[in-house]
Amino acid sequence: MILDRMRLDGKAALVTGGSQGLELGMALSLAGAGADVAIVARREHKLAEASEKLGACGHLVLPIAADLADLDAALGAVDAAAAEFGRLDILVTAAAAQLRKPALEVTPEEWDHLVAVNQRAVYFMCQRAAHHMLRSERTQEEDSRGKIINVVSLTAVGAWPEVSVYGMTKGGVAQMTKAMALEWAPHRICVNAIGPGTFHTELTDALYSDPERAARIVSRIPMGRPGHPDDLAGATVFLASPASDYVTGQVLWVDGGWFVG
Numbered sequence: 676m677i678l679d680r681m682r683l684d685g686k687a688a689l690v691t692g693g694s695q696g697l698e699l700g701m702a703l704s705l706a707g708a709g710a711d712v713a714i715v716a717r718r719e720h721k722l723a724e725a726s727e728k729l730g731a732c733g734h735l736v737l738p739i740a741a742d743l744a745d746l747d748a749a750l751g752a753v754d755a756a757a758a759e760f761g762r763l764d765i766l767v768t769a770a771a772a773q774l775r776k777p778a779l780e781v782t783p784e785e786w787d788h789l790v791a792v793n794q795r796a797v798y799f800m801c802q803r804a805a806h807h808m809l810r811s812e813r814t815q816e817e818d819s820r821g822k823i824i825n826v827v828s829l830t831a832v833g834a835w836p837e838v839s840v841y842g843m844t845k846g847g848v849a850q851m852t853k854a855m856a857l858e859w860a861p862h863r864i865c866v867n868a869i870g871p872g873t874f875h876t877e878l879t880d881a882l883y884s885d886p887e888r889a890a891r892i893v894s895r896i897p898m899g900r901p902g903h904p905d906d907l908a909g910a911t912v913f914l915a916s917p918a919s920d921y922v923t924g925q926v927l928w929v930d931g932g933w934f935v936g
Contacts, residue, residue, distance in 0.1 A: 680918040684709035687760035688915065689753060691743060691800070692770025694721035696876040697826075700904025701767055701911045702729060708912045710765065711735035713756035715749075717742050735760065743770055743796040744788060753803040762811050765915045766804040768797045768848075769826045771841075778839040786840055793844035797825060798851055801866070805855075808864055818863060818920045824911065825852050825868040827926060829933060832870075849926055856924030865923040867914045872930025874902035897932030 688705045692698035693714030702725070706712045711734050716722050722738035729736040737759050741748040757763040772792040774785055801823050808821030829835075830842030831849045849868060856866040873892055875883050883889045883901065893900060910927050913919050928934045 677918060681912055681916045682709050683765070683912070683916055686710045686764040686915075687713075687756065687762050688765035688767065689713045689715065689756040689763060689804070690767040690769055691715045691752075691796075693767075694718065694725040694738075697871060697874055697904050697907055698767075698769040699725050699728070701769055701907055703732070704908035704911045705765065705767075705915060706732035706734050706736070707908075708916065709734065710915070711737075711760050713737035713739055713752070713759065715739045715741050715743070715752045715770065743800075744772075744791045746791070746795060746799060749796040749800050750803050753800050753807065757807040763804055763807040763821070764811070765822045765824070766801065767824045767826070767911070767915075768800060770796075771826070771828075771844075773838070774840055775837045776840075777837055781840055789840045789844055793841070794847050794851075797848055801825070801851075801855060805859060805862075805864055809862060819865055819917065820863045821865070822915045822919070823855070823864065823866045824914050825849075825866070827852075827868045827870045829870065829872060829930065831926075832934070852926070853924045860923055863920075865914075865919065867919070867923060868926045869907065869910050869914065870926050870928040870930065870934070871907060872896065872902055872928070872933040874904070874906070876904060895933060895936070896930075897936040900931065902929065902931060 688710045690702040693702035694716035706729050726736045726738045739752045741752045743749045772789050827849045828845040831845040852868045
C-alpha cells in the first residue's frame with residue numbers, strides 16, 4: 676500500500692534549524708511519520724522547547740546546539756546524530772541566515788557569513804551525511820540508502836531587492852542539489868529540494884501584522900493565502916520516504932502557485 680511507503684519507522688533524521696518555524700514543522704512531520712529526529716540550532720532554550728514537542732510523537736529526539744557558520748560544529752552535528760541513532764537515513768538542511776540590505780551596502784563579512792551558513796555548511800553536511808549513508812546496511816526491502824532534502828527559496832529563481840546574497844546562496848543550493856543527485860544516484864542516495872513560497876511564521880509575523888503589506892503579499896499568491904508550517908509536511912515526508920525512491924534532482928515548490936503565477 677502506498678501509505679505504508681510513506682512511513683518512516685526505524686529511520687533516523689537530522690534537521691538543521693529544527694527548533695522553530697518551518698524547520699520545526701518539517702522535523703515534526705518526520706517524527707509524526709515514525710522517524711527518530713535530531714535537530715540542530717544555536718539557542719539551547721529553543722532546542723529544549725522543540726524537543727518537548729518532538730518527544731510527544733513517541734520517538735527518539737536528539738537536540739544539538741551548534742552554529743553552522745562553524746564548519747567543524749556543523750559536521751560534528753551530522754556525526755553526533757549518526758552515532759546516537761546508529762544510522763542516518765535522512766538529512767534536511769533547512770537552516771539559513773538572512774540579510775536584507777541593498778547590494779551597494781553589503782560588506783565582505785556579511786557575504787562570508789551567509790555563504791558559510793547557507794552554502795558551505797549545506798554542501799559539506801550533505802557530503803558527510805552521504806558518507807554515513809554509504810556505510811549503512813540496507814535490508815532487501817530498502818531500495819534507497821538515504822534521502823537528502825535541501826531547502827531553497829523563490830529567490831533562487833527570481834530577483835527581489837535587498838536579498839541579493841541570500842538569493843545567490845539559495846540558487847547555489849538548487850544547483851548543488853542537482854549535481855549531488857546526479858553523482859549519488861548510482862549509490863541510491865536521493866537528493867532533492869523543497870522550495871517554500873511565502874509562509875506566515877513567527878519569523879515573518881511582522882510582515883503579516885501590517886494589513887496593507889499582508890494584502891500585497893497575498894495578492895501575488897494564486898491560492899489566496901500564505902503558507903503555514905503544516906503545508907510543508909506532505910512534501911517533507913514524501914521526499915524522505917520510500918515513496919520517493921525514484922525521485923532525485925528535483926525542486927518541489929510548495930508556494931500556493933506563486934512560481935507559476
